[in-house]
Amino acid sequence: MLFIVGSSARTHPDLCNRVCGGIEIPFPFGIDGNDCYLNPWYEVVCNSSVPFLSRINREVVNISLQNGVLLIKDYVSSSGCSRSRQGPGNSQPLNISGQGSPFFLTDTNHLVAVGCNTRAVMTDIQPQIIGCETSCNETNSRICQTRIPEWQPQVAGVSLENHEGGNTTGVGGCRAAFLTSEKVNVPEPEKFDADGYAAVELGWHYDTASAPHVESLSRCQNVTAMGGTIFNTSCYCSYGYFSGFSYADCFCDSNYPGNPYHQDGCILIDRCKEEGRYKCGKDEICVNLRTSTKCVPKQRKSNPVIKGVLIGLALLFFVMGVFGLYRFLKNQKRIYQSKMFFRRNGGLLLKQQLARKEGTVEMSKIFTSKELEKATDNF
Secondary structure, three states: OEEEOOOOOOOOOOOOOOEEOOEEOOOOOEOOOHHHOOOHHHEEEEEOOEEEEOOOOEEEEEEEOOOOEEEEEEEOEEEOOOOOOOOOOEOOOEEOOOOOOOEEEOOOOEEEEEEOOEEEEEEOOOOOOOEEEOOOOOHHHHEEEEEOOOOOOOEEEEEEEEOOOOEOOOOOOOEEEEEEOOOOOOOOHHHHHHHOEEEEEEEEEEEOOOOOHHHHHHHOEEOOOOOOOOOOOOEEEEEEEEOOEEEEEEEEOOOOOEOOOOOOOEOOOOHHHOOOOOOOOOOEEEEEOOOOEEEEEOOOOOOHHHHHHHHHHHHHHHHHHHHHHHHHHHHHHHHHHHHHHHHHOOHHHHHHHHHHOOOOOOOOOOOOHHHHHHHOOOO
């Protein structure tokens, strides 16, 4: 899908109805109000459980995010049939033109004419003229098909003519002509006239000016800048220009399904929940990887009471260790100060004098501070 610059921002849709008639309507398309779709071109009207694109008035058959396309029902032009529509062989044109139109016809579509001596011509297509015609010689000749190129937004109609030119009349039997992306091998125009519609494939663009949605694309790998190389990533985008607009073409990796335009984006497949595919042992748990899974050992659960007791004991021993270290350092400081005061106050000199006078009557004795405190009863 393509992303074009030039639209107003919308709040991110989170609480919108995303299903109509069993058909999923993913963002940027939406049903319930302006905040559920990107801009009015993406508005889907859900009438009687049938989704219609509001701007082009066509029923929606399918919307694909991964392929960037949608299928719609377009009218069948018919003439000379029991239920011929839209007058003399012309259907209501498919108008995908207009300012800001995000739609274009993809090259998977082809113009089909069914019936005898039937000519189908595309109208309102510029600058080319495209058509095909059938004959009545053989059964296979009653069907003609021609591929159409991928076009920018415009009006595309189908005109049904006879070989002599001009619109068909009831003469010559039933004839039908239409655009479709499906394979056609039924030579009976009555079937298509009865259906009244054929499936047509439209490509669609995304408006990159619609912040904050563009912010979600910043996590996607830019394959244009990487020269087309794709590394392990959940989503990727290519960038370029189309019909005068800048665009980005973004997709989720096949292992990460989701919507690249959502804030949640592309999410890894939970293969571990696929019952019966990935089994681990009773002491193992399953872990998701990008393209596979692996089994890893379970972490053993510990008893919270025992865990609390162990933590408490560890804290107690830590506090006791800190207190013991404090007492040890304090005692070492006191011993150091005693030695320093002893030297400062002449203790060494006194010791030397006592040593020289050793053996004389006049003996002196050095008392420690504790001995003095004991002798004087702490006085």
